[in-house]
Structure formats: C-alpha cells, structure tokens
Amino acid sequence: MDARLEDPIAAGIAAQSDEAAGSRHQTLWWRLASIALFCGAWEIAGLVPINLAFPTFSSTVAAFFEMVGDGTMLKAYALTLQPLIIGLIVSAVLGISIGVAMGLRKSVEWMAAPIFIVLQAAPVAAVIPMVTFIYGIGLTAKVISVCLLALPVIVLNSYKAVANVNPSLINMCRSFLGSRWQQILKIILPDASPVIFAGLRLGISAGFIGIILAELLITPTGIGDLITYHRAVANYAHMYATIASVIVFSAATLSVLQWVEERWIRPEKKGS
Amino acid sequence: MDMRTTGLKGSLMAGVLAVAGFAWSPAVSADEVDVAFGDIATVESLNFLIAIERAKERGVDVKVTFFKSEDVAAQAVVGGEADIGVGTPYALIQKVKAPIRLFYQMSALRFFPIVNTEYYKTWKDLDGQEVAVHARGSGTEAIMKLMAQKNGITYSSISYVPGAEVRAGALLQGNIKASIVDSTNKKMLEQKAPGKFAVLPMEGVNATDEALYANTEFLTEQAEDVQILVEELLKTWREINANPAVVADLRKKYNLLADLPAELEPEVVPYYEESVPTGAFPNNGGSEQAAKDDFEFYALAGQIEGDPKSLKVEDFWTFDPLNKALAKVGTQ
Numbered sequence: 001m002d003a004r005l006e007d008p009i010a011a012g013i014a015a016q017s018d019e020a021a022g023s024r025h026q027t028l029w030w031r032l033a034s035i036a037l038f039c040g041a042w043e044i045a046g047l048v049p050i051n052l053a054f055p056t057f058s059s060t061v062a063a064f065f066e067m068v069g070d071g072t073m074l075k076a077y078a079l080t081l082q083p084l085i086i087g088l089i090v091s092a093v094l095g096i097s098i099g100v101a102m103g104l105r106k107s108v109e110w111m112a113a114p115i116f117i118v119l120q121a122a123p124v125a126a127v128i129p130m131v132t133f134i135y136g137i138g139l140t141a142k143v144i145s146v147c148l149l150a151l152p153v154i155v156l157n158s159y160k161a162v163a164n165v166n167p168s169l170i171n172m173c174r175s176f177l178g179s180r181w182q183q184i185l186k187i188i189l190p191d192a193s194p195v196i197f198a199g200l201r202l203g204i205s206a207g208f209i210g211i212i213l214a215e216l217l218i219t220p221t222g223i224g225d226l227i228t229y230h231r232a233v234a235n236y237a238h239m240y241a242t243i244a245s246v247i248v249f250s251a252a253t254l255s256v257l258q259w260v261e262e263r264w265i266r267p268e269k270k271g272s
Numbered sequence: 273m274d275m276r277t278t279g280l281k282g283s284l285m286a287g288v289l290a291v292a293g294f295a296w297s298p299a300v301s302a303d304e305v306d307v308a309f310g311d312i313a314t315v316e317s318l319n320f321l322i323a324i325e326r327a328k329e330r331g332v333d334v335k336v337t338f339f340k341s342e343d344v345a346a347q348a349v350v351g352g353e354a355d356i357g358v359g360t361p362y363a364l365i366q367k368v369k370a371p372i373r374l375f376y377q378m379s380a381l382r383f384f385p386i387v388n389t390e391y392y393k394t395w396k397d398l399d400g401q402e403v404a405v406h407a408r409g410s411g412t413e414a415i416m417k418l419m420a421q422k423n424g425i426t427y428s429s430i431s432y433v434p435g436a437e438v439r440a441g442a443l444l445q446g447n448i449k450a451s452i453v454d455s456t457n458k459k460m461l462e463q464k465a466p467g468k469f470a471v472l473p474m475e476g477v478n479a480t481d482e483a484l485y486a487n488t489e490f491l492t493e494q495a496e497d498v499q500i501l502v503e504e505l506l507k508t509w510r511e512i513n514a515n516p517a518v519v520a521d522l523r524k525k526y527n528l529l530a531d532l533p534a535e536l537e538p539e540v541v542p543y544y545e546e547s548v549p550t551g552a553f554p555n556n557g558g559s560e561q562a563a564k565d566d567f568e569f570y571a572l573a574g575q576i577e578g579d580p581k582s583l584k585v586e587d588f589w590t591f592d593p594l595n596k597a598l599a600k601v602g603t604q
C-alpha cells in the first residue's frame with residue numbers, strides 16, 4: 001500500500017508541496033515567456049524601425065557586450081556605485097535612526113515629520129540643480145542627491161512602522177515588567193522590522209533614481225556619462241544598452257536584497 | 273480566471289501597448305514650418321528670432337519650439353515632429369543614416385579657453401594639467417584637444433562639466449583652474465574678477481556651432497518656404513555684421529524676448545559687437561569648405577567616425593536652398 005494512504009497528514013503535506021513546486025515551476029515559465037515576448041517585441045520594433053534612433057534588441061545586446069568587453073561598462077559602474085553606496089549607507093543609518101526616533105518620541109516626530117513629508121512629495125529632479133549651488137559638482141553633490149531621494153522613504157517607513165507597532169504587544173511587555181529598552185529592542189523593533197525593510201528596499205530603488213538623475217543633471221560621470229555620450233554621438237544601441245543594464249542591475253539588487261532578508265534576517269517571512 | 277491566463281493577457285497587453293506606444297508619432301501640419309531649437313531663447317538667439325519674424329512677414333508660418341538639448345531637438349526632426357532643427361547632427365546623419373541634411377550655417381564655433389592666472393599663463397603651462405570641458409564628444413572638448421595637439425602638450429585629464437555658466441561659476445569658486453567658456457561667460461568672468469583669468473589664444477579652429485537642418489522630404493516639399501527663410505537669414509546676418517547695434521532696435525520692433533530681465537538688456541548689443549568681428553556669423557550661410565572643416569573638427573570630437581577626408585559633403589549637406597537664396601540676394 002502507498003505510504004501516503006497510511007498517513008493522511010503526511011500525504012496531504014506531500015501533495016501540497018508537490019503542488020507548490022509545480023506552481024513555482026509554472027510561474028517561472030510564464031515569467032520567462034513574458035520576458036521573451038518583450039524582447040521579441042523590441043526586436044520587431046527595432047527592425048520596422050519605429051524610429052531611426054531605435055535600435056534592435058540584438059544590436060543592443062551586442063553593444064552591451066562590446067562595452068563590457070572593452071571595460072567601459074565596468075569603469076562606469078565603479079564610478080556610479082561610489083556615490084550610490086555612500087549615499088545609501090548614510091540614508092539607511094540616518095533614515096532608520098531618525099524614523100525610529102520619530103516613532104518613539106513625539107518631540108522628534110513634530111520636528112522632523114514635516115521636513116520628510118515635504119521632501120518625499122517634492123519633485124526632486126527640480127531640487128538637484130540647487131544642490132550644485134551649495135555643494136558644487138563633485139562627489140558630495142551626488143551623495144546628497146542620492147540621500148534626497150532615499151532618505152525620506154526610509155525615514156517615513158521606519159517612523160510609520162514604529163508608530164504602528166501592535167499596542168497589545170507593548171501592553172504585554174509592560175505586564176511582564178519589561179524596561180523601556182527591552183520594550184524597544186524586543187518588541188518594537190522586531191515588530192516594526194518588516195515595514196522598515198520594505199522602506200529600505202524602496203529607499204534603495206529611490207537611490208538608483210537619485211544617482212542617475214545626478215549623473216544626468218550635475219556632471220555626467222559613470223552611467224550618466226555613458227548615456228549622454230552615446231546619445232550625443234548617436235550610438236543609440238550603446239545608449240539603450242546602458243539604460244537597460246542599469247534597470248536590470250537595480251532590479252537584481254532589490255531581488256538579492258529581498259533574498260538576503262528572507263534567508264538570513266527574517267526567515268519567518270519566507271513563504272508568507 | 274486562473275493565474276496563467278491573467279499572466280498571458282498581461283504580457284500580451286504590455287506588448288501591444290509597447291508597440292502601439294512606439295509606433296505613435298504625431299504628424300506635422302503641412303504648411304506650418306516647425307523649428308526645433310535645442311536651447312532656451314537667449315540674447316544669443318536674437319538674430320535667428322529676427323530672421324524668423326521676417327520670414328513670417330513674408331507669409332511663412334514658422335513656429336519655434338524650444339527644447340532642453342540639441343539631441344532632443346534632433347530627435348524631434350528625425351521623428352517627424354519638427355521640420356527644421358538647429359545644431360550639428362553629423363553623428364546622427366552618419367551613424368543612423370537619418371534622411372536629414374544641413375542647409376544653413378548660422379554660426380561658427382566661438383569659445384574661449386580660460387585659465388586662472390594664479391596657476392597658468394600659457395598653453396604650455398597646461399601640460400600635464402586638468403582641464404574642464406562641456407561633455408565627452410562636445411565641441412569644447414574638441415577645441416581643447418586640438419589646441420593641445422597644436423601646442424604639443426597633453427592634459428593629465430579632461431573633466432566634464434556641462435554648461436558654460438556652471439564652468440564659469442566653478443572657475444570663480446576656484447574648483448577648476450582651466451576651462452573653456454562662451455563669450456557671455458567670458459565677459460562675466462572678466463567683470464566679476466578682473467585680472468584673475470586670462471584667455472588663451474586660439475587660432476585655426478574652424479567649425480560650425482549651429483546650423484539648420486531638415487528632413488530631405490521637407491526640403492523638397494516646402495522648398496519655397498525654406499528659400500524665403502534662408503533669404504531672410506542671409507539678409508539679417510549681413511545687416512548685423514554691418515551694424516551689430518541694429519539687434520536692439522529689431523528686438524524692440526518685433527517684441528522679441530519681451531521678458532528679458534532689465535539687467536540683461538544692456539548685454540544685447542555688446543554680445544553682437546564682440547561676436548561679429550570674430551566672424552561668428554558667416555555672411556554666406558556656409559560652404560563646401562566649411563563642411564569639410566566640420567568633418568575634420570567633429571572627427572576629432574568623436575562625433576564622426578572614419579577618415580574625414582573620405583567623407584562626401586553631399587551626404588551631409590544640401591546647398592540647393594542656399595544657392596537659390598544667394599542667387600537672389602547676391603554673394604558677399
């Protein structure tokens with residue numbers, strides 16, 4: 001007799017996990033099909049061509065490998081990642097600290113909330129030229145641009161996360177005579193962490209927008225330079241390849257981050 | 273509906289939307305002449321605006337749209353959203369075989385290499401030093417490279433700082449010590465910090481700064497309109513070359529740049545008085561030789577690929593409208 005029939009619970013779990021694996025498998029295929037459809041449409045659009053300056057998908061891929069081959073792409077990323085990483089570290093550390101402080105203390109909330117709410121609503125592309133008037137055209141200006149975009153999202157998410165911690169958990173902590181520090185470290189931060197992490201991910205994607213805006217609007221270095229240069233000399237395949245690469249890079253970074261979060265930091269989230 | 277069909281429909285819809293979005297390109301009305309200008313209107317574009325007003329007086333319905341950059345303006349012309357563009361789209365013509373031709377040279381490139389006299393005084397002093405130019409592949413970079421070649425020097429590095437006003441600001445702040453700016457900013461530097469900066473001599477750099485170009489189809493279909501515009505350009509340029517002060521009167525007459533700040537008004541005439549003697553505004557709207565000079569220059573700038581001597585002028589320029597107009601107003 002089949003083992004599954006002997007133990008209905010085990011059989012149920014096995015069937016469920018089979019189903020889950022099957023559905024994951026299918027999802028993957030549909031996703032790949034969607035990407036293939038997009039690339040196919042791009043290729044056809046380039047062959048028509050819908051615009052003389054619109055390259056085919058294949059020529060864009062070729063341009064990408066050419067730039068990887070001659071080292072310009074790597075060099076560009078090295079230049080772009082520098083202000084991006086500095087800006088993101090500053091935004092993450094400052095953002096979470098400020099946000100948590102805002103959630104914990106009314107006085108900090110009153111002082112900081114308006115600034116970050118306004119900053120988040122502001123069309124930052126319009127503010128970036130102003131950054132150059134104060135911070136010049138170097139690394140600082142670019143780091144500030146990254147922070148301008150990343151910081152408000154991280155701050156406001158952390159703030160909302162802490163402000164909306166489940167009150168019954170806090171009451172519980174109080175009933176067990178937990179100190180304020182225990183309350184913060186053992187109840188508030190763990191309960192707020194999903195939203196804080198979501199804020200971090202949003203902040204990182206905003207940081208990508210910030211650095212590309214800065215490189216297009218302040219001084220063209222790195223990726224911004226590749227985009228402007230290839231546009232100026234009409235190497236459109238190279239321009240599209242650069243833009244596509246930064247989109248893929250940003251998406252990949254966020255996926256890796258989500259994976260790290262699920263795998264190492266909050267394993268309980270996996271599968272939920 | 274299960275996940276699969278939703279996913280498929282979603283993908284299909286995205287594909288259809290993408291293709292539809294790509295394929296949409298608005299048509300330009302037949303009689304109007306849409307000019308795509310790759311910059312905001314400033315004192316420096318007054319001569320062009322005057323010529324346009326005069327073409328309008330002769331019944332050509334010209335409409336000017338101002339774009340953020342020359343690249344965007346060029347895209348508008350290639351995409352059929354504008355008829356005439358302003359700039360030097362050599363790369364676009366050579367690399368994507370865009371069916372556009374240049375037909376009128378409006379101005380020659382006039383830039384001024386500027387150094388902070390605390391550090392440098394001559395071209396030789398710039399050997400092994402850093403210079404700041406507009407952008408990679410730009411005219412300013414080509415000028416600085418050309419002058420380095422001529423003076424037998426090499427720069428340690430070239431940094432890119434877009435916008436002459438930004439470079440002028442950085443020169444004033446001391447962030448950069450050697451750069452290249454346009455005449456407006458050269459004057460600003462001379463006024464704000466007399467004696468602090470020196471202009472390095474520059475000879476033998478001949479290249480087009482701004483030219484007019486259009487789709488070949490438009491050039492044949494609306495040949496009459498184009499000819500009238502070219503005639504008015506020639507006449508206006510010659511009038512300004514003979515008497516730069518006329519720009520101020522014509523600006524009033526046609527009410528151009530009406531919102532120009534009062535403090536900028538006294539700069540109108542001096543700009544033209546300074547530019548005219550340098551030959552910035554050609555009297556005859558360009559020539560084969562000018563086109564060949566451009567090939568040399570823009571090859572050095574990285575805009576044009578291959579040996580500039582092997583390039584054919586007719587692949588980039590058409591002189592029909594200019595020749596017809598010159599036949600009417602005469603060559604000088």
